[in-house]
Amino acid sequence: MGLPLRKSKVCPPPTCPLSEVLGLLRGAWAPNVIWQLSGEPRRFGELRHDMPKISARVLSARLRELETRGLVTRRVLDTSPPSAEYSLTSLGRELLPAIDALACVGRKLIEEWEMHQRKVALS
Amino acid sequence: MGLPLRKSKVCPPPTCPLSEVLGLLRGAWAPNVIWQLSGEPRRFGELRHDMPKISARVLSARLRELETRGLVTRRVLDTSPPSAEYSLTSLGRELLPAIDALACVGRKLIEEWEMHQRKVALS
DNA sequence: CTGTATCCATGATGATACTG
DNA sequence: CAGTATCATCATGGATACAG
Numbered sequence: 001m002g003l004p005l006r007k008s009k010v011c012p013p014p015t016c017p018l019s020e021v022l023g024l025l026r027g028a029w030a031p032n033v034i035w036q037l038s039g040e041p042r043r044f045g046e047l048r049h050d051m052p053k054i055s056a057r058v059l060s061a062r063l064r065e066l067e068t069r070g071l072v073t074r075r076v077l078d079t080s081p082p083s084a085e086y087s088l089t090s091l092g093r094e095l096l097p098a099i100d101a102l103a104c105v106g107r108k109l110i111e112e113w114e115m116h117q118r119k120v121a122l123s
Numbered sequence: 124m125g126l127p128l129r130k131s132k133v134c135p136p137p138t139c140p141l142s143e144v145l146g147l148l149r150g151a152w153a154p155n156v157i158w159q160l161s162g163e164p165r166r167f168g169e170l171r172h173d174m175p176k177i178s179a180r181v182l183s184a185r186l187r188e189l190e191t192r193g194l195v196t197r198r199v200l201d202t203s204p205p206s207a208e209y210s211l212t213s214l215g216r217e218l219l220p221a222i223d224a225l226a227c228v229g230r231k232l233i234e235e236w237e238m239h240q241r242k243v244a245l246s
Numbered sequence: 247c248t249g250t251a252t253c254c255a256t257g258a259t260g261a262t263a264c265t266g
Numbered sequence: 267c268a269g270t271a272t273c274a275t276c277a278t279g280g281a282t283a284c285a286g
Contacts, residue, residue, distance in 0.1 A: 006163075017225075017228075017229025017232070018155075018158075018226045019229075021226070021228055022154060024232075026258085028145070028258095029259095032141075035141075036131065043268090044269080049128050055260050057260080057269085057271085058260080060269055060270075070236070071232075076268095077126075081266090081268080082266090083126055083268070091232070091235055098227070101224050103140045103141045106141055108214065109147075109214070113192065113193070126267085152279090184278095204247045204248080
C-alpha cells in the first residue's frame with residue numbers, strides 16, 4: 001500500500017504568472033536582451049554587437065515577442081540606411097529587479113558550488 | 124555607412140549568474156518543483172500528484188539536477204514499499220523570493236495584456 | 247512506490263543566403 | 267543596416283514499459 005498522499009499545504013502555486021514570465025525569459029537570450037536594454041535604447045546592430053553569439057533570426061524573434069507583450073517598443077529611425085531602436089517600456093522595466101534578484105541568487109549558487117568542489121577535492 | 128555603434132553603458136551583464144539560475148529553472152517544471160517544496164518535504168509520488176502533467180522521467184531529472192546543485196536534499200524513508208522524500212535546502216530557499224518576484228511581474232503582465240486586449244477589441 | 251531506459255515528437259537555435 | 271526564409275541540428279519533454 002505505502003504511505004497515503006498528503007495534501008499539499010502550499011498555497012495556489014503561481015504557475016500561470018510564473019510560466020507567463022518564464023515563457024518570456026525563454027531561450028537563453030531574452031533575459032540578456034532585456035538587460036542590454038536596461039540602459040539607453042539600442043539599435044538592432046548594437047544588440048547583436050552586445051551579444052556576439054546570438055543569431056539575427058533569434059534576436060529578431062525575441063524582440064518581436066517582447067514587443068508583442070508590451071515590454072519593448074520599436075522605433076524606426078529616419079536614417080540612411082534605415083535603423084531601428086529598441087527600448088524597454090515601463091512594464092518591461094519592472095522585470096529588472098526580478099532579473100537582478102535571480103542573478104543575485106545565481107552568484108550565491110556559484111559560490112556555494114565552488115566551495116563544494118573544493119571540499120570534494122580535499123577528500 | 125549608417126550610424127556608428129554606441130558603446131554599451133550597461134555594466135557587466137550578470138550573464139553567468141543569470142544563466143546559472145535560469146539553467147536551473149529550465150524546462151517548464153523546475154520552478155514548480157521548487158515551489159511545491161517550499162512548504163513541507165514531499166515525496167516523489169506527492170510531487171507527481173501536485174503536478175499531474177509532469178512525467179516521471181522529467182520530475183526525476185529535475186530533482187537530480189536540483190540535488191546536485193545543492194538546492195534540494197533527498198531522504199529515503201524506511202517504509203514498505205520504500206519511499207523518498209525531498210526538501211529544499213537553505214540555499215534552495217533563497218530562490219523563493221526571486222521566484223515570487225517573477226510571479227509578481229507575471230501577474231502584472233497578464234493584467235496589462237488583458238487590458239490591452241480589451242482596448243483592441245473596442246477599436 | 248521510486249525511479250530508469252527507450253523511442254518519438256516538438257521546439258529552439260545557428261548558419262547561410264537573401265530582400266528592402 | 268534591419269530583418270526574413272530555409273535548412274540542419276540538438277536539447278527537452280511526453281509516453282510507455284520496465285526494474286528494484
